[in-house]
Amino acid sequence: MRAKIHLEIALKKVLTDNGWDWPEKAVIEPPKDKKFGDMSVNVAMMLAKQAKKAPRAIAEDIMAAMENDVLIDKVEIAGPGFLNFTFAPSFWHETVGIITDAGESYGTSTLGNGTKVQVEYVSANPTGPLHIGHGRGAALGDSLVRIMEKAGYEVEAEYYINDAGRQMLILGGSILYRAKLEAGQDLPEPENFYKGAYIADIAKDVMKATPGLLEMDEAEATELCTVYGKDVILEGIKEDLAAFGVRHDVWFSEKSLVTDGKVDETFADLTKSGMGYEADGAYWFKSTELGDDKDRVLRKSNGDTTYFASDIAYHDNKFKRGFDLVVDIWGADHHGYIPRMMAACEALDKKGGLHVILVNLVNLLRDGEPVAMSTRAGQFETLKDVVDEVGADASRFMFLSRKSDSKLDFDLELVKQKSMDNPVYYVQYAHARIASLKVKAADAGTKAATVSADSLALLDTEYDMQMLKLLDQYPDFVEAAARTQSPHLISMFLQDLAATLHRYYSNCHVLSAEADVASARLMLMNCVAGVIKNGLGLLGVSAPESM
RNA sequence: GCGCCAGUAGCUCAGUUGGAUAGAGCAUCGGCCUUCUAAGCCGACGGCCGGGGGUUCGAAUCCUCCCUGGCGCACCA
Numbered sequence: 001m002r003a004k005i006h007l008e009i010a011l012k013k014v015l016t017d018n019g020w021d022w023p024e025k026a027v028i029e030p031p032k033d034k035k036f037g038d039m040s041v042n043v044a045m046m047l048a049k050q051a052k053k054a055p056r057a058i059a060e061d062i063m064a065a066m067e068n069d070v071l072i073d074k075v076e077i078a079g080p081g082f083l084n085f086t087f088a089p090s091f092w093h094e095t096v097g098i099i100t101d102a103g104e105s106y107g108t109s110t111l112g113n114g115t116k117v118q119v120e121y122v123s124a125n126p127t128g129p130l131h132i133g134h135g136r137g138a139a140l141g142d143s144l145v146r147i148m149e150k151a152g153y154e155v156e157a158e159y160y161i162n163d164a165g166r167q168m169l170i171l172g173g174s175i176l177y178r179a180k181l182e183a184g185q186d187l188p189e190p191e192n193f194y195k196g197a198y199i200a201d202i203a204k205d206v207m208k209a210t211p212g213l214l215e216m217d218e219a220e221a222t223e224l225c226t227v228y229g230k231d232v233i234l235e236g237i238k239e240d241l242a243a244f245g246v247r248h249d250v251w252f253s254e255k256s257l258v259t260d261g262k263v264d265e266t267f268a269d270l271t272k273s274g275m276g277y278e279a280d281g282a283y284w285f286k287s288t289e290l291g292d293d294k295d296r297v298l299r300k301s302n303g304d305t306t307y308f309a310s311d312i313a314y315h316d317n318k319f320k321r322g323f324d325l326v327v328d329i330w331g332a333d334h335h336g337y338i339p340r341m342m343a344a345c346e347a348l349d350k351k352g353g354l355h356v357i358l359v360n361l362v363n364l365l366r367d368g369e370p371v372a373m374s375t376r377a378g379q380f381e382t383l384k385d386v387v388d389e390v391g392a393d394a395s396r397f398m399f400l401s402r403k404s405d406s407k408l409d410f411d412l413e414l415v416k417q418k419s420m421d422n423p424v425y426y427v428q429y430a431h432a433r434i435a436s437l438k439v440k441a442a443d444a445g446t447k448a449a450t451v452s453a454d455s456l457a458l459l460d461t462e463y464d465m466q467m468l469k470l471l472d473q474y475p476d477f478v479e480a481a482a483r484t485q486s487p488h489l490i491s492m493f494l495q496d497l498a499a500t501l502h503r504y505y506s507n508c509h510v511l512s513a514e515a516d517v518a519s520a521r522l523m524l525m526n527c528v529a530g531v532i533k534n535g536l537g538l539l540g541v542s543a544p545e546s547m
Numbered sequence: 548g549c550g551c552c553a554g555u556a557g558c559u560c561a562g563u564u565g566g567a568u569a570g571a572g573c574a575u576c577g578g579c580c581u582u583c584u585a586a587g588c589c590g591a592c593g594g595c596c597g598g599g600g601g602u603u604c605g606a607a608u609c610c611u612c613c614c615u616g617g618c619g620c621a622c623c624a
C-alpha cells in the first residue's frame with residue numbers, strides 16, 4: 001500500500017514535469033516474480049504513443065529523474081519497458097511502526113467514503129430450517145458486511161422475510177394436516193406440502209397452545225398455523241444464524257409491504273411513468289423496454305399480486321431509505337431473475353444502484369460421497385447440523401475460500417480434518433504459534449522491543465523483508481475485497497501470510513536469538529498476530545491463542 | 548431453441564480486471580524434530596489455461612465461432 005502510494009506520487013510528478021498525462025491504464029503492482037523487485041510499473045509502455053518515444057527510452061528518463069529518492073534502493077528497466085523498483089529496508093521497517101500505531105484499525109480505509117450500502121442476504125423463506133446452501137450465503141454476506149465497513153462504507157445488513165404469498169399458506173396447511181394426523185384422523189396426503197420432522201413438532205406445539213384448533217373453521221385454523229409456524233421457524237433461523245456468528249440489523253417483512261399499500265403505490269408510480277399497463281385482465285411491467293426478455297405480470301388476473309411485485313416495492317423502499325448502493329445476495333439458480341430486477345431498478349430511476357451477487361450450489365459430501373439432501377431424519381442437511389459437527393470457524397473459512405459463483409464441494413470429513421486440505425487450521429495455527437511465543441517470552445522475561453531505528457535495524461534477514469512486504473499489502477487486499485465484493489481475497493491473503501509466518505518461525509528462531517534480536521522479532525510477531533486476527537475477524541473466524 | 552455461469556497440474560482451486568518464464572495446496576517421491584506447537588519447514592515431479600480464429604508491443608484475461616458440464620427461461624416463490 002505505502003510502496004504503491006509513494007511511487008504513484010513520485011511518478012506523477014516526473015510525468016507532469018515532462019508534460020505527460022498519467023495514462024489511464026498504467027498500473028503499479030507487486031510483480032509475480034520477486035526478482036523483479038518490490039514494485040513494477042508499466043507506465044513507460046503506456047506512454048509510448050503519447051510521448052512519441054520508445055518505451056525503454058521513456059523508462060530511462062523516468063529512472064534518471066528518480067535517482068535521488070532515498071527510499072528507493074534500485075531501479076531497473078526490464079523486458080519491453082517495465083520499471084522495477086526495489087525499496088530500501090528502512091522503508092519496509094516503517095511498516096512495523098504503522099501497524100503498531102494502528103492496532104486493530106490497521107487495514108481501515110476511506111475507499112467507501114461513507115457511502116451508504118445495504119447488504120441483503122440469506123432471506124430464506126420461513127418455511128423450514130436453514131440448510132447448508134443458506135450457510136454459504138450467510139457466511140458471504142456477513143463477511144462482506146465486515147469488509148465493506150472496514151473499507152469505509154456505512155453498511156446495514158438486512159434479512160427479507162418472505163412471509164406473504166402461497167408458500168406461507170402451504171406451510172400453514174402442512175402444519176394443520178400433521179396436527180390432524182397426530183389427532184388420529186386418517187387423511188389423504190395433500191399434493192404439495194412440507195414433510196420434514198420439524199413440521200410434526202410444530203403441529204404438536206400448536207395443538208398444545210390452541211386446544212380447540214381442530215374444531216375451528218379450516219381457513220381460520222390454517223391462518224393460525226401459518227402464523228404460529230412462521231414465528232417458530234423464524235426464531236429457529238435467528239438462533240442458527242446467531243450460532244454461526246452472522247449479523248442482520250434489520251428483519252424486513254414482505255407482508256408489511258402488502259398491508260401498508262406499498263405495492264399499490266408502486267403500481268401507481270409505474271403507470272404514471274408509462275412502465276406499467278393493464279392487459280388480459282392482469283397488470284404488467286414493461287420490462288422489455290429495459291433489457292428483459294418479456295414483460296412481467298405484477299397482478300394476476302385473479303387479483304393476487306406476484307412475488308416480483310412486492311420485490312419491486314421492496315427495492316423502492318430500500319432506495320427511499322437512502323442507500324446509495326443495494327447489494328442482494330441470491331442463490332445462483334435465481335440468475336434469470338436479474339434482468340427484470342435490474343429493469344425494475346431502472347424504472348425506479350436507480351439505474352446502477354443494485355448489485356447482485358450470486359452464490360452457487362454447495363455439494364455436501366462425506367468422504368467423497370454425496371450426502372442426500374432429503375428431508376428424512378438423520379441426514380446432515382441443516383446448517384445447524386453441519387455447524388454442530390464441524391464448527392463455525394471451519395465452515396465459514398471453507399465457504400469463504402472460494403469465489404462465490406463457482407460450485408463448492410463441502411466434504412464434512414475434510415472440513416473436520418486438521419490438514420492442509422483444510423486451510424483454516426493452517427491460518428489459526430500461525431496465530432496460536434505466536435500466542436505461544438508470547439507466553440514463553442513472558443515467562444523468560446523477554447519483552448517486545450519498542451519501535452525505534454535501532455530495534456528495526458535488527459530485522460535484517462530476507463525473511464524479515466518478506467514478512468514486512470506482505471504485511472504492507474494487507475490494506476490493499478481489504479480494499480480489493482471490498483471493491484470487487486470478494487471476501488475470498490482475504491482468505492487467500494491469510495493463507496499467504498500464515499505460510500510466511502511458518503517459514504519465518506522455522507528459519508528465524510525468536511526466543512533463542514540474542515536478547516535484542518529476540519525482542520525485535522517479538523515486536524514483529526506482535527504485528528503478524530495482529531494482522532492475522534484482523535483478517536480472520538473479517539471472515540468471522542476466531543483467532544485462537546492455543547490449539 | 549434462447550440466456551447466464553463454469554472449463555487452468557492426477558485432485559481442489561488462485562490468478563490483484565491486458566503484463567514479464569501461468570501460481571498455491573493436496574496427492575506422489577526425497578530430506579528436516581536432544582532448541583520457541585512437525586496442525587510445521589525445505590526440495591523434486593507435474594501444464595495445448597476446453598478447441599479454432601481475431602484484436603495489439605503483449606491474451607488464461609477482451610471479441611467471435613464451436614465443444615462439454617451446471618442452472619435458468621410462469622398470470623411460482
